[in-house]
Amino acid sequence: MVNVPETRLLHISDTHLGKRQYGSDVRRDDFADTFEQAINLAAERDVDAVIHTGDLFDDPVPSLPTVMRCADALEPLEKHEIPFYGIVGNHERKNDDQWLDLLRRTNAVTRLDRAPTVVGDIALYGIDAVRPSVWDTADFELESAPEEAQCSILCMHELLEPPAEGIIADHPVEDVLERVNVDLDGLALGDLHQPKSAHVDGTDVWYASATERCAKDQEETGLVQLLEIEDGDLTRRQLELETRPWSVLHIAFGEDDGASHVQDVFDRRDLTDAVAKIELTGERGAVTANEVTRMARDAGAAVVSVDDNRGRVDIDVDSIEAMSLQGLDGAIEERLAGEDFSEIALDIDVRVREDDGLSDSVSGAANDLEPALRDAQRAAFDDVEAPDEDIDTTVTMGGDE
Known part of the structure; x- marks a missing residue:
């Protein structure tokens, strides 16, 4: 057997470009910054290719500035002639052409599929995120790899056990x-925002993690994986990116606790340039959530999100298995997956729960969601001419928000 030179790939996943976490433009820039770090790392390490296992964008309809910044970030790969191979994740999935297809026209970007793409001695395959409703009937068959390929890697965006x-x-x-x-x-997997791996029936199975922290209970983020393949042997090394620090605080209030109690907690933590995720529990008092937010900013926090749960009945979350790894959102999404909701309904649910840059007003949020609704309309009435009049996005809601 002729020895083939070592082939190196950088595995990136779940970059969620455009995500305005906690409604913050600072966080949107953070997600873009870490993606740029990862791309520059690929250029510095002179890898043979970059693979991305889904959720490049956080939204199926990303803003033009988000798409343009992504294209700009990919320029170092073009300069070094490093190809970028990707698949479509569940967050960015559309009913028609995908954003990866658009980027392919202006950058060294290729969307992986069931036909092998050979890099060195590696055959790369890709399957886009599969809708739960069609999983059992989905076609997973791959074309045979050429003889020169000594290693085969499939990229997917799914939550698989293990x-x-x-x-x-x-x-x-x-x-x-x-x-x-x-x-x-x-x-090579995406969707789980933590680095986890297993060896199953002779196959190495792993998640790269996310490049930025997407939730308070996801601590092992800001990571990429360097894959090194030589003579068919695959090894992986975890590389860290520089990300904004997080400070997750739980402040319990007694009957007489006020602003000084909050300040005591902040004095014991370094909030400089951090994302401060704060939960308030216990007795309601004179200090408001807005005052806590202001105090956290005065303490140096760059981004502040306060959950005011004072005066509410405690729930034993230890009994919820999903909280141990993926958080409450993961449990909600698991429940939704078992229902026969349309894809657009699921996409809107994600955007609403994650405060994904939606307007604070009901009518404004409806306008923000209109492009997605129009996509759904076109998909539902494939060959039927759509009416000329605008969609009525007026929403009436009862009770307090």
Whole structure:
């Protein structure tokens, strides 16, 4: 056998470009900054290719500035002639052409599919995020790799067990391995925002993690994976990105506790340039959530989000298995996956729950969602001419928000 020079890939995932976490433009820039770091790292390490396993964008309809910044960030790869291979994640999935297809026209970007893309001695495959309603009938068959390929890697964007655990996992990884007709050496995954791995039936299975922290309970983020393949042997190394610090605080109030109690807590923590995620529990008092926000900013926090749960009945979240890894959002999404909701309904649910840059007003939020509703209209009435009049996005809501 002729020895083939080592092939190196940088595995990036879940960059969620355009995400205005906690309604903050600072956080939107943070997600873009870490993506740029990862791309520059690929250029510095002179890798043979970059693979991205989904959720490049946080939204199926990203803003033009977000798309343009992504295109600009990819320029170092063009300069060094490093290809960028990706698949479509559940956050960015559209009913028609995908954003990866658009970027392909202006950058060194290629969307992976079931036909092998050969890099060095590696055959790369890709399957976009599969809708839960069609998982059981989805076609996972891959074309055979050429003889010169000594290693086969499939990229997917799914929650598979293992490495994902418990209620957050949607499907067993064995289901995928049994349905592909190629012996896989690696299964590179996205969707889980933490680095986890397993070895299943001779296949190395792993999550790269996210490049930025997407929730308070996801601590092992800001990571990418360097893959090194030589003579068919695959090894992985975890590389850290520089990300904004987080400070997660729980402030419990007694009957007489006020601003000084909050200040005591802040004095014990370094909030400089941090994302301060603060939960207030216990007795309601004179200090308001807005005052806590102001105090956190005065203490140096760059981004502040306050959950005021004072006066509410405590819930034993330890009994909720999903909280151990993916958080409450993961449990909600698992429940939704079992229902027969349309894809647009699921996308809107994600945007509303994550405060994904929506207007604070009901009518403004409806206008923000209109492009997605129009996508759904076109998909539902494929060959039927759409009416000329605008969609009525007026929403009437009862009760307090």
